[in-house]
Amino acid sequence: DAGITQSPRHKVTETGTPVTLRCHQTENHRYMYWYRQDPGHGLRLIHYSYGVKDTDKGEVSDGYSVSRSKTEDFLLTLESATSSQTSVYFCAISELEDYGYTFGSGTRLTVV
Amino acid sequence: KQEVTQIPAALSVPEGENLVLNCSFTDSAIYNLQWFRQDPGKGLTSLLLIQSSQREQTSGRLNASLDKSSGRSTLYIAASQPGDSATYLCALVRGGSEKLVFGKGTKLTVNP
Numbered sequence: 467d468a469g470i471t472q473s474p475r476h477k478v479t480e481t482g483t484p485v486t487l488r489c490h491q492t493e494n495h496r497y498m499y500w501y502r503q504d505p506g507h508g509l510r511l512i513h514y515s516y517g518v519k520d521t522d523k524g525e526v527s528d529g530y531s532v533s534r535s536k537t538e539d540f541l542l543t544l545e546s547a548t549s550s551q552t553s554v555y556f557c558a559i560s561e562l563e564d565y566g567y568t569f570g571s572g573t574r575l576t577v578v
Numbered sequence: 579k580q581e582v583t584q585i586p587a588a589l590s591v592p593e594g595e596n597l598v599l600n601c602s603f604t605d606s607a608i609y610n611l612q613w614f615r616q617d618p619g620k621g622l623t624s625l626l627l628i629q630s631s632q633r634e635q636t637s638g639r640l641n642a643s644l645d646k647s648s649g650r651s652t653l654y655i656a657a658s659q660p661g662d663s664a665t666y667l668c669a670l671v672r673g674g675s676e677k678l679v680f681g682k683g684t685k686l687t688v689n690p
Contacts, residue, residue, distance in 0.1 A: 507682075508682040511678075556621060558678070571620065
């Protein structure tokens with residue numbers, strides 16, 4: 467989607483290795499979010515940010531950490547990847563006026 | 579906890595048919611409701627956003643309605659086409675929260 471990009475698009479990693487996914491926006495939106503999407507579970511919120519250095523946990527935050535040092539970048543880190551973290555990860559942005567969300571194209575992560 | 583339910587989970591219709599996708603939610607104190615489309619292996623595309631003060635939104639062949647008192651939203655697709663085949667997701671932001679909560683989606687197949 468225009469204004470929000472995720473990198474990498476695909477990644478295969480080994481169990482126990484650290485992994486960082488990046489979300490970059492050009493919309494200057496205050497809110498940024500990380501979701502994971504799994505069959506049977508739908509989209510679930512991992513972490514979100516409501517400003518630079520301001521982050522909070524979502525419903526499935528265990529095993530994940532985030533950082534936001536600049537308005538435009540929101541990083542998701544898996545400190546020690548596990549097979550249960552194999553998923554598609556989506557970043558999203560929103561703004562206060564209407565809370566309409568815009569999603570990135572996703573990162574497909576496979577942990578082997 | 580806000581729950582969002584979409585029924586049916588899957589729907590198959592012939593081309594040209596008008597159809598309705600349903601979304602129900604448990605807490606009427608919502609800020610807005612958003613309908614998304616997701617094609618296989620792709621990200622989420624926003625279709626319609628309904629603010630809590632609104633009752634419906636229209637875009638082309640799509641019309642979404644919101645009835646907070648009954649905890650329901652419907653997405654109406656007129657004159658369906660094979661290109662409409664996708665998974666349709668309903669999501670809402672609860673009042674007092676900036677987090678989007680998703681239903682598990684309805685997978686629509688429009689047969690030529």
